Amino acid sequence: MAESRDNGRLAGRLAAVAALTFVLVVPPLLAQFDQMDQVFGVPVLWAYLNLVWAIVIGLVAVIGARSR
Numbered sequence: 001m002a003e004s005r006d007n008g009r010l011a012g013r014l015a016a017v018a019a020l021t022f023v024l025v026v027p028p029l030l031a032q033f034d035q036m037d038q039v040f041g042v043p044v045l046w047a048y049l050n051l052v053w054a055i056v057i058g059l060v061a062v063i064g065a066r067s068r
Contacts (some may be wrong), residue, residue: 006067013063017056024052
């Protein structure tokens with residue numbers, strides 16, 4: 001019974017991360033970062049996408065570590 005509840009929480013948290021990822025990469029938001037400016041020599045859009053990617057991987061790692 002407890003294992004089923006833990007699996008449900010894990011699935012819910014991972015679904016929340018997926019929803020957050022979707023919100024962060026929808027085209028209207030990406031358009032805000034599509035500029036000619038650069039951050040550390042990298043276009044702003046690429047920097048934003050790499051930051052989102054790193055945050056999502058970090059969140060999944062934290063959620064996975066807590067589930068053990």
